[in-house]
Amino acid sequence: MAKYGSPRRGYRDVAVAVPVSIPYERYSIETAHWWIARALEKLVEGAGIESGDIDGLSIASFTLAPDTAVGLTQHFGLSPRWLDNIPMGGASGVVALRRAARAVEAGDASIVACIGGDANQVDSFRRLLSSFSRFAQDASYPYGYGGPNGSFALITDYYMRQYGVKREDFGRICIAQRENALTYPNAVMKKPLDMETYMAARPVADPIHLFDCVMPCAGAEGFMVTTPDIARDLGLAHANLLSTIERHNAFPDDPIQVRGGWAMDVDELYAVAGLGSDSIDVLETYDDYPVIVMMQFEDLGFCAKGEGAEFVRQHDLTNTGSFPHNTSGGQLSAGQAGAAGGHLGLVEAIRQITGRSLSRQVPDARTALVSGFGMINYDRGLCSGAAILQGEGA
Amino acid sequence: MSVPIERPPRKDPQRVTRPPELPPTERSRASLALSAAAARGGFSMQVCDACGAVAYPPRDACAHCLGRSLRFRPVDDGGEVLAETSVQTSPNLYFRERTPWRIGIVRLDSGPSVVAHLHGDVTVPSRIRMILRLDTGGNGVLMALPAGRESENMADDPQMRELVADPKYRRVLVTNGRTEVGQAVATALSRAGAETVFVGVAEPWKPFAGQEALAALPGIAMVPLDLTDTDSVKSLAGQIGGKTDILVNTADHARPGGLMADGAAVTMRDTFDVNVFGLQRLAQHFGAGMRARGADGTNSAVAFVDVLPVYALASTPDYALYAASAAARHSVLQALRTELLAGGVRVMSIFTGPIEDEWHQAVAPPKVQPARIAKAVVAALREGREESFVGDIAEDIAARYRDDPKVLERELRV
Incomplete structure (x- = not known):
């Protein structure tokens, strides 16, 4: 708890609706502007509104430069009365949602479109790395220039040593997600993955191997935040927002990252939602690397610290299993379209708990937890967030 | 335990030399x-x-x-x-x-x-x-x-090895074998494992003290080199420029005197011809070749070293012309550092106090022994150090320079 201030207030009148996904492409000559416009167009169609009805816009993208969300208003001919630009990568979806939710509650906006989208031209990833952050430029890239693979390899190596985790434990996560992805038509990965193939993959930065890494793509994801009244008027299936958390640069004195900001706020997350981890039907974690998935299982209260591997051994993480997780395959199998990756789990959760799933429907799914994680500024991810949503179910 | 590197084979002229690339260079x-x-x-x-x-x-x-x-x-x-x-x-x-x-x-x-x-x-x-x-x-x-x-x-x-300029298995040019400093540096580099030490000698028909001991060292090759003669520098670069991995310039023309002394203009021109133009001639004729060979395997080009007087940082009245040449030399080295960067070739400045030699007889001790300079050159190469200060005077002036150059300027008047 903070030294000053009042406890977090829950959400009363926030509806989350119209999940949109623009199928990813490995490489595309199109710009971020193009991908975001396509997602907005699909969102307008799906909501049955006109683009002028959007009075709040939230944008997350790494590849919009020199523009920000501001430039997009003129580019797209929108005149929103509320505008947000979220530079938080993998945490951007959850953060966009919680900010938009408060705007809608306060009446600052009625219909907020939250879009994460990025271009991926042949040289995009290399150029993105070179301008990512000052600490990375000064103190990470000059050391082997492995990018996020190098940083997560160090985190993974330490986590494995500390908690006796084996590569096979991470393999279970990746293999289950691939199985889920095979039921999701937009997934980039179309081939089944077995343990033998997983273990035999080429090393990228030991102990990280090929199937522990996401494939950078171009694409966009989006959703709409509004009031339940408006959602009903428009006839939109929607989920209600129950609780969210957000934390940056948590536990700065940990010599190496073994936990994210969730561990600081998780009790409040469930208390405000009025439910516990056992009520979660679907979990969508941020999965740029499997080690961070395992940390989320622990930090979000599904098991104790250090027991992530055992938890994975004991559960079936597929859509029809005992613990449905990353039900559209996550970024590991669906692909990572930049900041859209921070929206992928949220979009999938909305679909699952409103019975609009494109992937295999999780039976009786009503309550979902979505978590985000992002921005390796130097040696660790700084941004974390989570949200609990509830829908009518299938 | 580290595996010892192997002596590099003779270069296959058919093979394309790997172009030098640099690790990311942008910094806050x-x-x-x-x-x-x-x-x-x-x-x-x-x-x-x-x-x-x-x-x-x-x-x-x-x-x-x-x-x-x-x-x-x-x-x-x-x-x-x-x-x-x-x-x-x-x-x-x-x-x-x-x-x-x-x-x-x-x-x-x-x-x-x-x-x-x-x-x-x-x-x-x-x-x-x-x-x-x-x-x-x-x-x-x-x-x-x-x-x-x-x-x-x-x-x-x-x-x-990427982070330093170790002389092991490398081929070195020491520019002036006629001086005690040049001989000491050549000897130290030979002992530090250099494959070949080319030692430049101007007017080679004139014998010089220390010549025999120098010639007896393993891997020593005397080569004609006169830094005041562009053709001489160019001609030597034509012969060994493609296999010079480390260049150590020990040339030093030190003459006492102020700006108003008789013949000061001539002395100054002679001083600059060796100390400044000589350095530029080396840079012009050896620099490009070294820059292109910055990633050429075990014996890639790695360092251009210059031994210069610490009066590059602040003038001393007794040696005003000499100090002026040193300041110019310092500036040339800064420019050369930038020009050789693209090849990953390091430019190292070895600042010395007054050397124990015939041209510093009137200078009070402490003075620097040539062997001390040689040791500093090898240490700088092994540590990849860009700036070294050799001897008590050089260290003292460096400390005062870092503290306040304008105060130092006044301190050196007395």
């Missing part, structure tokens, strides 16, 4: 100060003046107290390595050519956790000793070595 201003600390040698980190916290990565405000006065100071170099990885694939061309590249996370005893290069002898987890070195892009980087004593062949670790 605060990190350039880390590079400056590395250029000077020693292990320094940013320390907050207000609360004493050690900060890393270099920053503009302290993460403990928000203080903005952070200065690089020597700190404890001990630590523990917690995790490691070998990067197998990189979008950066320099590292892509050199994978696997081993890095780790180290918790320094002074506080911060840092990402560092790992020497091949470091096991994980274990105690380490951290060093600060310049990478081939000229920026300061951290490397963890095993704590405790040096093991055999440690300098042969491939990642370590």
Whole structure:
């Protein structure tokens, strides 16, 4: 708890609706502007509104430069009365949602479109790395220039040593997600993955191997935040927002990252939602690397610290299993379209708990937890967030 | 234990020389100060003046107290390595050519956790000793070595060798074999494992003191070289420019006198012809070849070293013309450092106090013995150090220069 201030207030009148996904492409000559416009167009169609009805816009993208969300208003001919630009990568979806939710509650906006989208031209990833952050430029890239693979390899190596985790434990996560992805038509990965193939993959930065890494793509994801009244008027299936958390640069004195900001706020997350981890039907974690998935299982209260591997051994993480997780395959199998990756789990959760799933429907799914994680500024991810949503179910 | 590197075979002229690529060179201003600390040698980190916290990565405000006065100071170099990885694939061309590249996370005893290069002898987890070195892009980087004593062949670790300019198996040109300094440097480099030491001798038909002892050393080859003669420099570069991995310029024309002395203009011209134009001639005729061979295997081109008087930093009235040439020389070296950077070739300045030789007889001691300079050249190469100050006078002037150059200017008048 903070030294000053009042406890977090829950959400009363926030509806989350119209999940949109623009199928990813490995490489595309199109710009971020193009991908975001396509997602907005699909969102307008799906909501049955006109683009002028959007009075709040939230944008997350790494590849919009020199523009920000501001430039997009003129580019797209929108005149929103509320505008947000979220530079938080993998945490951007959850953060966009919680900010938009408060705007809608306060009446600052009625219909907020939250879009994460990025271009991926042949040289995009290399150029993105070179301008990512000052600490990375000064103190990470000059050391082997492995990018996020190098940083997560160090985190993974330490986590494995500390908690006796084996590569096979991470393999279970990746293999289950691939199985889920095979039921999701937009997934980039179309081939089944077995343990033998997983273990035999080429090393990228030991102990990280090929199937522990996401494939950078171009694409966009989006959703709409509004009031339940408006959602009903428009006839939109929607989920209600129950609780969210957000934390940056948590536990700065940990010599190496073994936990994210969730561990600081998780009790409040469930208390405000009025439910516990056992009520979660679907979990969508941020999965740029499997080690961070395992940390989320622990930090979000599904098991104790250090027991992530055992938890994975004991559960079936597929859509029809005992613990449905990353039900559209996550970024590991669906692909990572930049900041859209921070929206992928949220979009999938909305679909699952409103019975609009494109992937295999999780039976009786009503309550979902979505978590985000992002921005390796130097040696660790700084941004974390989570949200609990509830829908009518299938 | 490090595997000793093998003597490189004769170069296959059919093979394309690997173009020199650099590790990422962009840095914030605060990190350039880390590079400056590395250029000077020693292990320094940013320390907050207000609360004493050690900060890393270099920053503009302290993460403990928000203080903005952070200065690089020597700190404890001990630590523990917690995790490691070998990067197998990189979008950066320099590292892509050199994978696997081993890095780790180290918790320094002074506080911060840092990402560092790992020497091949470091096991994980274990105690380490951290060093600060310049990478081939000229920026300061951290490397963890095993704590405790040096093991055999440690300098042969491939990642370590990238961070220094070790003379082992390299071919060196020492520009002036006629002087005691030149002979001492050539001897030291031969003993440090250089494959060949070419020693420049002007007017080679004239015998000189020390000639026989020099010629008896392993790997020594006397070559004609007169730095005041462009054709001579050009001709030598034509013969050995493609196999000069380290160039050490020991030429030094030292004459006493002020600006108003009789014949000052002639003395000044002669002084500049050797000390400044000679350096430029070397840069012009050897520089481009070295720059192109910055990644040419075990015996790639690595360093251009100049031994110059510390009066480059501030004039001394007794040797006004000489000091002026030294200041020009210092400026030429700064420019050369930038021009050779693209090849990852280091430019090293060895600043000396008055040398114990015939041209400094009237100067009061302490004076620098030639062997001391030779030792400093080898140390600078082995540590990749950009600036070295040899002898008590040079160190004293360097300290005063860092403190306040205008005060130093006045101090040197008396």
